Amino acid sequence: xxxxxxxxxxxxxxxxxxxxxxxxxxxxxxxxxxxxxxxxxxxxxxxxxxxxxxxxxxxxxxxxxxxxxxxxxxxxxxxxxxxxxxxxxxxxxxx
Amino acid sequence: xxxxxxxxxxxxxxxxxxxxxxxxxxxxxxxxxxxxxxxxxxxxxxxxxxxxxxxxxxxxxxxxxxxxxxxxxxxxxxxxxxxxxxxxxxxxxxxxxxxxxxxxxxxxxxxxxxxxxxxxxxxxxxxxxxxxxxxxxxxxxxxxxxxxxxxxxxxxxxxxxxxxxxxxxxxxxxxxxxxxxxxxxxxxxxxxxxxxxxxxxxxxxxxxxxxxxxxxxxxxxxxxxxxxxxxxxxxxxxxxxxxxxxxxxxxxxxxxxxxxxxxxxxxxxxxxxxxxxxxxxxxxxxxxxxxxxxxxxxxxxxxxxxxxxxxxxxxxxxxxxxxxxxxxxxxxxxxxxxxxxxxxxxxxxxxxxxxxxxxxxxxxxxxxxxxxxxxxxxxxxxxxxxxxxxxxxxxxxxxxxxxxxxxxxxxxxxxxxxxxxxxxxxxxxxxxxxxxxxxxxxxxxxxxxxxxxxxxxxxxxxxxxxxxxxxxxxxxxxxxxxxxxxxxxxxxxxxxxxxxxxxxxxxxxxxxxxxxxxxxxxxxxxxxxxxxxxxxxxxxxxxxxxxxxxxxxxxxxxxxxxxxxxxxxxxxxxxxxxxxx
Numbered sequence: 001x002x003x004x005x006x007x008x009x010x011x012x013x014x015x016x017x018x019x020x021x022x023x024x025x026x027x028x029x030x031x032x033x034x035x036x037x038x039x040x041x042x043x044x045x046x047x048x049x050x051x052x053x054x055x056x057x058x059x060x061x062x063x064x065x066x067x068x069x070x071x072x073x074x075x076x077x078x079x080x081x082x083x084x085x086x087x088x089x090x091x092x093x094x095x
Numbered sequence: 096x097x098x099x100x101x102x103x104x105x106x107x108x109x110x111x112x113x114x115x116x117x118x119x120x121x122x123x124x125x126x127x128x129x130x131x132x133x134x135x136x137x138x139x140x141x142x143x144x145x146x147x148x149x150x151x152x153x154x155x156x157x158x159x160x161x162x163x164x165x166x167x168x169x170x171x172x173x174x175x176x177x178x179x180x181x182x183x184x185x186x187x188x189x190x191x192x193x194x195x196x197x198x199x200x201x202x203x204x205x206x207x208x209x210x211x212x213x214x215x216x217x218x219x220x221x222x223x224x225x226x227x228x229x230x231x232x233x234x235x236x237x238x239x240x241x242x243x244x245x246x247x248x249x250x251x252x253x254x255x256x257x258x259x260x261x262x263x264x265x266x267x268x269x270x271x272x273x274x275x276x277x278x279x280x281x282x283x284x285x286x287x288x289x290x291x292x293x294x295x296x297x298x299x300x301x302x303x304x305x306x307x308x309x310x311x312x313x314x315x316x317x318x319x320x321x322x323x324x325x326x327x328x329x330x331x332x333x334x335x336x337x338x339x340x341x342x343x344x345x346x347x348x349x350x351x352x353x354x355x356x357x358x359x360x361x362x363x364x365x366x367x368x369x370x371x372x373x374x375x376x377x378x379x380x381x382x383x384x385x386x387x388x389x390x391x392x393x394x395x396x397x398x399x400x401x402x403x404x405x406x407x408x409x410x411x412x413x414x415x416x417x418x419x420x421x422x423x424x425x426x427x428x429x430x431x432x433x434x435x436x437x438x439x440x441x442x443x444x445x446x447x448x449x450x451x452x453x454x455x456x457x458x459x460x461x462x463x464x465x466x467x468x469x470x471x472x473x474x475x476x477x478x479x480x481x482x483x484x485x486x487x488x489x490x491x492x493x494x495x496x497x498x499x500x501x502x503x504x505x506x507x508x509x510x511x512x513x514x515x516x517x518x519x520x521x522x523x524x525x526x527x528x529x530x531x532x533x534x535x536x537x538x539x540x541x542x543x544x545x546x547x548x549x550x551x552x553x554x555x556x557x558x559x560x561x562x563x564x565x566x567x568x569x570x571x572x573x574x575x576x577x578x579x580x581x582x583x584x585x586x587x588x589x590x591x592x593x594x595x596x597x598x599x600x601x602x603x604x605x606x607x608x609x610x611x612x613x614x615x616x617x618x619x620x621x622x623x624x625x626x627x628x629x630x631x632x633x634x635x636x637x638x639x640x641x642x643x644x645x646x647x648x649x650x651x652x653x654x655x656x657x658x659x660x661x662x663x664x665x666x667x668x669x670x671x672x673x674x675x676x
Binding site: 017019 | 171172175176179180181182208211212215216219220223226227
């Protein structure tokens, strides 16, 4: 497989934002792929392999994030990440 | 050897090994390691991570089974933190490149994460900072770097070095082992400083960041006279300080002979020399040093040194202990002065933007009568045992004074009805520590039995300087001409109305300033017990006319600096023994 780079925007939809549980889900999802998955908020970048970098990003509901994925399985990884954000980390009915 | 400077808040010299506290109250070893040990140290770190991960897995299994998955999720999240590749990389970088010990690296890295999270606007994550600190603590335990609170189980003498110490932490220091302390933050008039004086612990505050430069067990010297902290002193410095300590001891012993002499000037003017205390046990040292009485009994310690709210009986027991110990000498009990930098276990006020201008002291007491009433009852009850006087702090308006006095009357009625022994005819006084009270003093004197000038707060409110803020510490001077004018005015008003007036702030404990106060007409001073001998020595070395000349000249000067220079020069002439080299 070839190395692919993908870049797209997502919005944090769940009311609690990227808090502990959502981060946990995100890190677990990202760990299933070889690709490096980065989130960018303004000038700050977070690595989806690192809980601490996601926690210190502090993305609340409504925040727009740029997702950058680099690696051989970038395409399925992008689908998985997009799915999580679109479904608000399965927390949308909790509001 | 490294010499650092800060604000001297409690006099004396202490020499001993350092005990460094981090903000959570346990000590972090700020150690570096040998280059050859880097691999071993990384190995140690990995083992610690593995062992904490194991115990988290166990906790998760246990709690998930018992309380469902949501509690277990906390542990799952902590496990994720522990496995964070970036954290691991950063820790290894610090160990291999900076040669920091594993424990030091852990405390630095995780503290940074927690700090960043605390600053986030999203409160949900900000609260999670505690989880990060929790991981830090577990790792440090696994590394064998911390035991429990190092202040709780001391067994050898130490000098406590810390970013800050709260008044209650200071009050709880184990006096058998803590020789002195230094903090990075803090100002000259903060409550921590006052507690340090009460404990007679040499202390220097507001040094600025220095903890990163102190290793475990580093030998340090705290010089509470000159505001100096010496790390790793060389032989010569150590020797000088040891000799200095010895000379101090000899001088202190020579002052002991003054114990039974009256505080009288050479031309026979008698000065009442009382003591300020914070803890009942201090009465013993007051008597040893020949105090005329207790001029200021601060009652907050009951709140600061206990986790639970003190009851009326707790108050009563403490006051009775003081009153009975001091015999027939007077005791001025100041009612609660809580708030701002003095907070007990129960939060009495929400976060205030300007706590020193907020709900503190008498204002807080009048608003929280469930807190104030037990104290007033206890004071009236303890008054049957001796010469008790009651004093209200921070009175700003006549209405406050009237409201407080009315409450005392109501309390006395209650006690009478309940047939509980008490005295209701005790003298009632107020602190003069707000410029508004000074300006209205001609009205206050018509309704009050005695006055006491609290210079600590008077300086703060006159000069608009937060007394616990090290950044403006240089402005915080009781020798400022503006403060001197307010004192002079107060003394004159009191004299005209024939109301006794004392000065009980820290100002009166500095011999040169004490003499200046005599020159301004003050005849009653109240000082920390360890200042009694030197202030008495100063009083007995001068005549009132010399003090008056001193005051007349000081009142013509324009700045605190000029006043201090002049006073220092006069003190050198009049009482050379008291000059600190």
